[in-house]
Amino acid sequence: MTCNEKPTAAEHCDHHHHDHPAGLRGAINEIFAPHSHDAADSLDNALESSAAGIRAVKISLVVLGITAMAQIAIVSVSGSIALAADTIHNFSDALTAVPLWIAFAVSTKAATRRYTYGFGRVEDLAGLFVVAMITLSAIIAGYEALGRLVEPRPIDHLGWVALAGLVGFIGNEWVALYRIRFGRRIGSAALVADGLHARTDGFTSLAVVIGAGGVALGFPLADPIIGLVITVAILAVLRTAVRDVFRRLMDGVDPEFVDTAEATLAAWPGVRSVRSVRMRWIGHRLHADAELDVDPDLTLAEAHHVAHAAEHELMHAVPKLTSAMIHAYPAHAH
Numbered sequence: 001m002t003c004n005e006k007p008t009a010a011e012h013c014d015h016h017h018h019d020h021p022a023g024l025r026g027a028i029n030e031i032f033a034p035h036s037h038d039a040a041d042s043l044d045n046a047l048e049s050s051a052a053g054i055r056a057v058k059i060s061l062v063v064l065g066i067t068a069m070a071q072i073a074i075v076s077v078s079g080s081i082a083l084a085a086d087t088i089h090n091f092s093d094a095l096t097a098v099p100l101w102i103a104f105a106v107s108t109k110a111a112t113r114r115y116t117y118g119f120g121r122v123e124d125l126a127g128l129f130v131v132a133m134i135t136l137s138a139i140i141a142g143y144e145a146l147g148r149l150v151e152p153r154p155i156d157h158l159g160w161v162a163l164a165g166l167v168g169f170i171g172n173e174w175v176a177l178y179r180i181r182f183g184r185r186i187g188s189a190a191l192v193a194d195g196l197h198a199r200t201d202g203f204t205s206l207a208v209v210i211g212a213g214g215v216a217l218g219f220p221l222a223d224p225i226i227g228l229v230i231t232v233a234i235l236a237v238l239r240t241a242v243r244d245v246f247r248r249l250m251d252g253v254d255p256e257f258v259d260t261a262e263a264t265l266a267a268w269p270g271v272r273s274v275r276s277v278r279m280r281w282i283g284h285r286l287h288a289d290a291e292l293d294v295d296p297d298l299t300l301a302e303a304h305h306v307a308h309a310a311e312h313e314l315m316h317a318v319p320k321l322t323s324a325m326i327h328a329y330p331a332h333a334h
Helices: 007-012 023-032 046-078 081-094 097-107 121-150 158-186 189-216 222-249 255-266 300-317
Strands: 271-282 285-294 321-330
Touching: 046 081, 046 097, 046 158, 046 189, 097 121, 097 189, 121 189, 121 222, 158 189, 189 222, 255 271, 255 285, 255 300, 285 300, 300 321
Parallel strands: 285 321
Antiparallel strands: 271 285
């Protein structure tokens, strides 16, 4: 379908186009609330999407493992107990991707007579777990920062501490960008949330670097103050993750998808009007239900053909739509 062929749906043909903030504002906005169309530029096959999600989790876990090993090497050289504790914390946080890995694997199971829509929802449950881990990170970061503000503690091995923090930040931010990009590609809110979780760990490591620099310059309170700033940053990331996961659990979709579906169906020959369009995500797969008023002069077979053809067109028009149920009624029936 092209815009020229369907002028009535032209305003929706480029339904992924938006104006985004440019420059520094746009970069900051992308970090704390990364833009998403929920499934833009996604893979076509649902099973392939699940496999891509598992692959993304595996690769990111390898990178985080290498990051943790590098930090362990630095700990062994510096002998810093505090740094060892932070490294263990980062390593344990990396393992939170395991439930998401399991969720992607389970989501490929075929539907049963009990779970007639399949097991895609387990992905959203994994998203809740990730949100809980981000919340825990914010609580721990805030608690530690306030504790060090009330009772300042000396920081030893400043150079090694800063180096380990830099390694942690680079590794976690790479994983965050990778997971978020793949999560958007396959339409997985849980994978995007896990990417945001990695970003919170990167923020924590960055706080270590900046705090160590402040202490080295003779400002010991720099460490807890930066810790509080990072806690606020984590809360901003948490807000984005909660919003995305909550929308999935509440069957929320991008309104543009509904606009595109209505325009596509209304433009199809034989369709008089579109009564309703409903959509929901099941994991990273999108399902639609629509009711159409069709020409009352059509025979039952012709009405069925119109509904089937409109469904086929809809599957091509809406990204990541893997199933649709189209109901056709004579235009005079109510």
